[in-house]
Amino acid sequence: MMTYSDFRSDTVTRPTEKMRKAMAEAAVGDDVLGDDPTVQKLEALAAETMGKEAALFCPSGTMANSIAVKMWTNALEEVIVEERSHIYNLESTHMTFISGVTPRPVRSVRGTMDPDDVLAHIRKPNVHTPRTSLICLENTHNVWGGAVVRPDNFEAVRRIADDHDLKVHLDGARIFNASQASGVPVREYARHVDSLMFCLSKGLAAPAGSVLVAGRERIEFGRRLRKVLGGGMRQVGVLAAPGIIAMTEMVERLKDDHARAKTLARGIAGLPGVRLDPTTVETDIIIFEFDHPSLTIPVMLGKLKDKGILALSVGGGIRMVTHKDVGDEDVERAVKAFREILS
Numbered sequence: 001m002m003t004y005s006d007f008r009s010d011t012v013t014r015p016t017e018k019m020r021k022a023m024a025e026a027a028v029g030d031d032v033l034g035d036d037p038t039v040q041k042l043e044a045l046a047a048e049t050m051g052k053e054a055a056l057f058c059p060s061g062t063m064a065n066s067i068a069v070k071m072w073t074n075a076l077e078e079v080i081v082e083e084r085s086h087i088y089n090l091e092s093t094h095m096t097f098i099s100g101v102t103p104r105p106v107r108s109v110r111g112t113m114d115p116d117d118v119l120a121h122i123r124k125p126n127v128h129t130p131r132t133s134l135i136c137l138e139n140t141h142n143v144w145g146g147a148v149v150r151p152d153n154f155e156a157v158r159r160i161a162d163d164h165d166l167k168v169h170l171d172g173a174r175i176f177n178a179s180q181a182s183g184v185p186v187r188e189y190a191r192h193v194d195s196l197m198f199c200l201s202k203g204l205a206a207p208a209g210s211v212l213v214a215g216r217e218r219i220e221f222g223r224r225l226r227k228v229l230g231g232g233m234r235q236v237g238v239l240a241a242p243g244i245i246a247m248t249e250m251v252e253r254l255k256d257d258h259a260r261a262k263t264l265a266r267g268i269a270g271l272p273g274v275r276l277d278p279t280t281v282e283t284d285i286i287i288f289e290f291d292h293p294s295l296t297i298p299v300m301l302g303k304l305k306d307k308g309i310l311a312l313s314v315g316g317g318i319r320m321v322t323h324k325d326v327g328d329e330d331v332e333r334a335v336k337a338f339r340e341i342l343s
């Protein structure tokens with residue numbers, strides 16, 4: 001039977017043995033009634049780690065982002081987003097559907113918006129147009145191939161937000177990857193934003209869950225929003241327990257994923273059809289254009305699969321992500337498969 005090296009996403013990781021044991025042994029209670037001690041421990045840890053007052057455990061990153069937008073905006077308002085951001089493109093329009101606000105996309109260079117562009121997209125008060133109320137950042141930037149946004153950009157955006165009485169939310173699904181790659185502590189990023197969400201179930205390998213952090217009063221409102229969106233969960237300490245391990249034991253090793261992504265990128269760059277500059281690979285995500293005279297992307301993905309390598313098609317390219325469940329031998333196998341198919 002074929003075994004697969006699965007590079008489709010960092011969400012495919014399986015919980016570690018220690019996580020499974022922690023799930024089995026977790027102290028639990030009814031979290032909707034505020035009784036689950038393990039959820040409370042995770043939320044306290046998340047708030048402390050990010051240097052914010054409070055945290056809210058959510059079933060998914062999409063729900064945490066949806067709650068964040070709703071808690072900072074009112075109907076008839078507008079949100080500045082980066083044009084390739086997940087919150088704008090890949091979360092099924094929750095901004096309009098749930099919050100009744102419109103997104104206003106801004107171009108960027110690899111996920112970093114020019115502060116002058118952000119400034120230029122803030123609406124002047126006018127009866128014809130929505131009022132700008134929120135700016136959303138993303139770090140690392142998924143669709144820009146896991147690119148890291150630097151803290152000086154956060155600082156510049158913060159200044160603009162303060163000058164115009166706007167809030168800033170960070171989609172930090174992979175903020176720990178950004179921190180490990182840049183050496184900048186997560187708190188340093190968090191300091192410049194009013195709220196941030198991060199995911200436990202991507203490179204950190206927990207089976208589910210994301211955490212939204214912000215000031216206490218906003219998180220209490222967020223708790224009501226989570227309930228109305230159907231995200232109130234009961235004995236959910238069983239999911240918070242692996243989340244605690246994700247935060248305390250799985251962060252440092254992200255560096256290994258980043259090193260493997262670079263090795264993989266160097267191994268396949270320059271092969272016929274692969275348009276990839278390996279120096280742009282900063283974290284765990286590799287996205288490259290594939291433009292081959294005889295192989296389409298679906299055909300290429302099929303040939304890779306025949307050799308035990310799973311990758312994804314995104315836009316006009318191919319996406320491969322390293323994570324805990326792909327090791328050096330999987331990277332070698334992938335490079336070998338690419339070479340055999342394309343040489």
Ligand SMILES: Cc1ncc(COP(=O)(O)O)c(C=O)c1O
Binds near residue numbers: 063086087138171173
């Ligand atoms: C940058 C980013 N934000 C948010 C999400 C949404 O997370 P979830 O899949 O848990 O809803 C993802 C998922 O891949 C993501 O990459």
